Amino acid sequence: MSQEVNNSxxxxxxxxxxxxxxxxxxxxxxxLVRIGIIHRVPW
Amino acid sequence: xxxxxxxxxxxxxxxxxxxxxxxxxxxxxxxxxxxxGKFIEQSVNAYAKAHHLHVPNIxxxxxxxxxxxxxxxxxxxxxxxxxxVATYEFFLKTGIVLLGARFLLGDVLKLGGVSLxxxxxxxxxxxxxxxxxxxxxxLKPKLTTLLAVGSAVxxxxxxxxxxxxxxxxxxDSSYAIAAxxxxxxxxxxxFPLIGHWLxxxxxxxxxxxxxxxxxxxxxSAAGALYSDAAGKVAVLAKTTRxxxxxxxxxxxxxxxxxxxxxxxxxGKLSFLWQKFPKFVLGFLLVSVLASVxxxxxxxxxxxxxxxxxxxxxxxxxxxxxxxxxxxxxxGLRPFAVGAIGEIAIAVVTLGMVLVAAKVFLL
Numbered sequence: 001m002s003q004e005v006n007n008s009x010x011x012x013x014x015x016x017x018x019x020x021x022x023x024x025x026x027x028x029x030x031x032l033v034r035i036g037i038i039h040r041v042p043w
Numbered sequence: 044x045x046x047x048x049x050x051x052x053x054x055x056x057x058x059x060x061x062x063x064x065x066x067x068x069x070x071x072x073x074x075x076x077x078x079x080g081k082f083i084e085q086s087v088n089a090y091a092k093a094h095h096l097h098v099p100n101i102x103x104x105x106x107x108x109x110x111x112x113x114x115x116x117x118x119x120x121x122x123x124x125x126x127x128v129a130t131y132e133f134f135l136k137t138g139i140v141l142l143g144a145r146f147l148l149g150d151v152l153k154l155g156g157v158s159l160x161x162x163x164x165x166x167x168x169x170x171x172x173x174x175x176x177x178x179x180x181x182l183k184p185k186l187t188t189l190l191a192v193g194s195a196v197x198x199x200x201x202x203x204x205x206x207x208x209x210x211x212x213x214x215d216s217s218y219a220i221a222a223x224x225x226x227x228x229x230x231x232x233x234f235p236l237i238g239h240w241l242x243x244x245x246x247x248x249x250x251x252x253x254x255x256x257x258x259x260x261x262x263s264a265a266g267a268l269y270s271d272a273a274g275k276v277a278v279l280a281k282t283t284r285x286x287x288x289x290x291x292x293x294x295x296x297x298x299x300x301x302x303x304x305x306x307x308x309x310g311k312l313s314f315l316w317q318k319f320p321k322f323v324l325g326f327l328l329v330s331v332l333a334s335v336x337x338x339x340x341x342x343x344x345x346x347x348x349x350x351x352x353x354x355x356x357x358x359x360x361x362x363x364x365x366x367x368x369x370x371x372x373x374g375l376r377p378f379a380v381g382a383i384g385e386i387a388i389a390v391v392t393l394g395m396v397l398v399a400a401k402v403f404l405l
Contacts, residue, residue, distance in 0.1 A: 022136030023325035029141065030329060033345045034338060041348035 069120075069127015070356070073134070076114065076363070077355035080107030104267045104274075104358050108231065111362020120363060131360020135260050136322040138353030139278055143329030144338060144346035146279065151330050154276060157403055158250060158283040161395050165254050166287065168391050169195030169384070176380045185211040185304075188295055189219035190377060194384055197285045197320075198223050198258030204288060204318055208296035209305045222381035225370045227261035230385070231361075235268040237393075245272035247400040253280025254392040255385075260361045263354060274354075282323055289318035 016024070032038040081103040091098045114120070120128055170191050177187025189211055193202045199220050206216040234256065238248040249266045252273065256262035259281050266277025293314055299305035308314050333343055 017321070018133050019136060019321040022133050022322050023140055025133075026137045026140035026325055026329065029137075029349055030144070030332070030338075030346060033342050033349070038345060038349075041345040041352075043348040043351050 066127040066130055069124040070130055072124050072128060073131060073356040073359045073363070076110045076359035077103075077107045077352075080104070080110055080359070081355065102268055103355065104264055107355060107358040108264060108362040111359045112365055113362075115363045115366055116368070119366075128360060128363050131260065131357050131364065134353045134360070135263065135357040136325075138263075138350045138357060139259075139282060140322055140325035140329055141346050141350035141353060142275065142278055143326040144333045144343050144350070145275055146330045146333070148330055148334040151279065151327070153403075154246070154250075154279050155283050157399055158253065158280040161250065161254055161392070161399060162280075162284050162287060164395055165284070165388065165392050166195045166291065169388050172387050173380070173384045176384050180376055180380050182377065182380060183215060185209060185299075186215040186218060186377060187380075188299070189215055190222060190381055190384070192291055192295065193219050193223040194226075194257055194381065194388060196288050196291050197281070198227065198261070200259075200285075200320075201288050201291065204292045205295055208292050208308070209299040218377040219381075221370050222377045223257050224365060225378060226381050226385045227256060227258045228365050229382075230256045230389075231261055231265050231268065234265045234389075238269050238273075241393075243269075243396075244400065245270050246276050247396050249273040249276025250280050250399065251389075251393055251396045252277040253282075253284065254396065255389045256281075257385075259285060260357050264358050264361055267354065267358070282320075282326060285320045286323050288320065289315040292318050 029038065033041075083106045084101060084103040087098065087101065090096070173191035173194055174187060177184070177190060182190070188209060189202050189205055192205045193199070195201075202216055202219050202223065205211070206213075230252075234248075234252055238251070243251065248269050249272070252265040252269070253262050253276065256265045256277075259278075262281040263274060263278050267274030293308065293311060296305060296308050296314075300307045329346070332338065333346075338346065
């Protein structure tokens with residue numbers, strides 16, 4: 001989906017796509033909620 | 044669901060900290076517009092209640108989209124804000140992964156199973172119809188392919204993925220993206236009205252929006268405009284559709300390669316994995332965790348609210364990235380093919396959903 005590949009042909013460093021970042025951030029938030037650091041999210 | 048052609052700055056050769064800083068103004072703009080939409084909804088409701096007025100409840104979703112549209116089509120989006128505004132796709136996917144907490148695995152399997160059956164039917168209808176219409180209107184075959192993929196699977200990201208796989212022109216993909224975005228904007232305003240008119244249940248409406256509205260952001264917004272529960276189902280149905288992208292792109296890539304007009308695909312399994320939307324796996328993981336009581340009831344409520352905040356920023360982004368002048372400049376014929384095809388797909392999928400709602404008691 002996201003096409004955030006590095007444009008440089010010589011660059012071999014691993015880069016996360018938008019999908020990867022979204023999953024990582026969401027899981028990190030879920031963990032913070034689970035261990036109680038985020039304990040109340042208003043809406 | 045993917046990055047459109049309209050607001051897509053590329054950030055290169057910058058340090059990670061500078062890249063992050065570049066995102067701040069646009070993300071703040073998304074947050075401000077989203078929050079303002081929520082504030083207006085609450086203020087209107089409070090005013091109506093205090094004065095005993097009966098006004099229709101206009102959801103924050105619509106306010107956020109309208110404010111975004113007004114901003115981008117009058118002031119325009121200054122360059123300073125563009126990198127951050129383009130992150131709406133990240134917030135969309137984060138919101139979807141977190142939404143997994145509101146689905147028990149049983150619901151995912153049941154609704155996802157129904158969705159999958161309907162998606163396969165929808166794909167067959169969309170491909171047949173778009174191919175026929177493309178030929179009838181004399182569009183270039185690759186442009187027809189892009190429009191068919193965009194309307195059958197998942198909008199902009201499907202078009203971008205297919206463009207690379209079948210070596211289509213930039214011009215063709217811009218046409219197809221513009222048509223899909225314009226039609227998505229129209230669907231946002233028409234689908235909820237039709238749903239209310241037909242008194243569809245939240246689940247039936249959500250399934251319909253997820254099946255017939257092309258871009259994930261627009262499908263989520265069209266669902267949420269109806270109700271919170273419908274928004275949830277729309278995201279699930281749309282996510283099921285997104286999961287098909289790899290197979291569809293691979294099918295077209297093989298077809299165009301057999302015509303000698305695209306490169307052959309080596310390693311079909313890795314191609315499928317590469318095109319598979321990974322956030323779907325995150326969504327399933329969070330749903331599994333919620334199903335095995337990894338989270339308490341209160342924690343699930345918190346995760347649901349985090350998901351709502353992420354969607355709020357997404358909806359602001361939907362309005363901000365839609366520029367009518369740019370869409371108009373793309374020409375009428377691809378739009379006409381897209382519009383006729385989309386109306387037909389919307390009618391057929393509505394029929395399918397009504398039957399499924401009766402059979403599966405949705």
